[in-house]
Amino acid sequence: MHRLSEPELALIEMVREVAAERIAPAADRYEREHTFPRELFDLLAGLDLTGLPFAGEVGGSGVSQRTYLMVVEEVTRAFAALGMGLSVHTLATWGIDTYATPAQRERFVPDLVAGSMLGAYSLSETGSGSDAAALTTRAVRDGDGYRLTGTKAWVTHGGVADRYLVMARTSDDGARGISAFVIDADQPGMTVAPPESKIAMWASPTAQIVFDDAPVDADRLLGGEEGRGFGTAMASLEGGRLGIAACAVGLAQAALDEAVRYARQREQFGRPIADFQGVGFLLADMAARTEAARALYRSAAEQRDQGLDIGRVAAMAKVVATDAAMQTTTDAVQVFGGVGLTTDVPVERYLREAKILQIVEGTNQIQRLVISRSLTAS
């Protein structure tokens, strides 16, 4: 087992303190107001938490994936929309940082790492979700640059992000015809549709982005080469899946914390309901499931830190952790009984948030496809 260094322990301690004192108390208000918590993202930025796993030369702290994901878990435990936001921001930043030319890296990455800019990632379209390579947004050569036309869908941070990693088609050659572009919020010819009305994570806007003959400079083609977009998108998602797994564990832990607290305090038949095995065993399963999911995502993170291929294990971590979160948040509502169905307590929100995690960054069916194909590939 990887041991945390003293500064890493201090980091987690600091994040827990900030999460308990500043983030968790604000979560419900942002959710009800359907407002992105930019002030809280700025708070994370000021504490150097928006670029943890990136190298010092772009302003990062160079921590391991494992440590970075522990921070995502703690933030999500306090406020899921913010924790997922941190994961999505990091996923977009990672894609740019990894595949940029040196000049692009210097130009695009430091502001994201510093958190003065919020990142977003845009692959899906209404007609291409799981079948991402079928995307149709086009980037047509125009003199020295490109013209982008098409509609991207379900973009997390759509409308509030400052910098988007956008996948668009530069040729008809299937997945090999996809390129990645770095697009800023002030891009002419780009508009953002009103956010989707959705089941949960109301504080995290999800929106379509519409490109209408948008002129994009050639130096915004990530890596300076066409056709590399699909590889960039898929590699970024691998890390993103670990991010979602960490989010799921944070969310499951939050649900468990609430359920344990309530089960000890709520009395029926003259004693706390935690004394009844029907409830106690439910709590036990919730805890065991959460801990198993935590162990799996951290193991996957360690493999990534060691430079190993994590395609299969990242998919496993995502599916195990988000399914665990779904079951655990459902059980937490059950422990609360009637109260759990009301918005007076946060567990109904956790349940709705867990459903989102089973779908984003590749549905859990796609994760199973990744796993099964890797098992049976010759």
Next chain:
Amino acid sequence: MKIIVPVKRTPDTAAEKVIGDDRTVDRDAGESVLCPVNEFSIEEAVRLKESQDAEVTVLLVGPESAQSTVRKALSYGLDGGLQVTDDAIAGSDALGTARVIAKALESREWDLVIFGNQSTDARTCLVPAAVAELLGVPSLTYARHLEVEGDTVTVHREHEEGWDVVEAQLPAIVSVVEAINEPRYPSFKGIMAAKSKPLDVVSLADLGVSADEVGAGNAAATMYEFEPRPPKEAGTVVEDDGSGAAAAQLADWMVDKKFA
């Protein structure tokens, strides 16, 4: 400008305190933390560092194990640490502690010392003024606002009826109350950098303090007895049923408690 911020390691305020056989707080019984009041004095120093490029040193008197507290203080972005560690200091009263701090301050150059007005363990509020007296420098206590311009320090000194505006020439000693600011959290880079900031650990002999000026045996104050604070009583709830009766009840309560 050079600033020194004395800090203290105190038992976690959230934890139950244990009083040992020697009638002092058993510091090994629970977790110890950077005294929460110091977060405000550190914040004030960091603001002066940002606005006036001040160089800030953290000063701690305490056992070797308190080094983590010095590092914690440094993680807010301070420049270096000075720790006075000596077995003879154990059990010192406020005056003994003040003697050690005064000597430690004499060993350094500084323009301003920013204390917390009290520590969350003993809460005597004596040390800042005692240190100023020993050093013969102005003492500006209970500051809820602090400004430094040139070699003049101005504070708003809090008291029951409001505050006084008090001014002194540097060098001076200030103690701050929690109303003065909203402390920040240490950033991760601050935490990383704290590891490699210079930290000098000195003994009483290094500072020229004689062991018979400090420690439990030389304390001017003696603790004879202690008892836990009685639990808080439930407050009075006045419910407003719209009839106006609540106003009368509230007025009666205020008269009863001699508020009116």
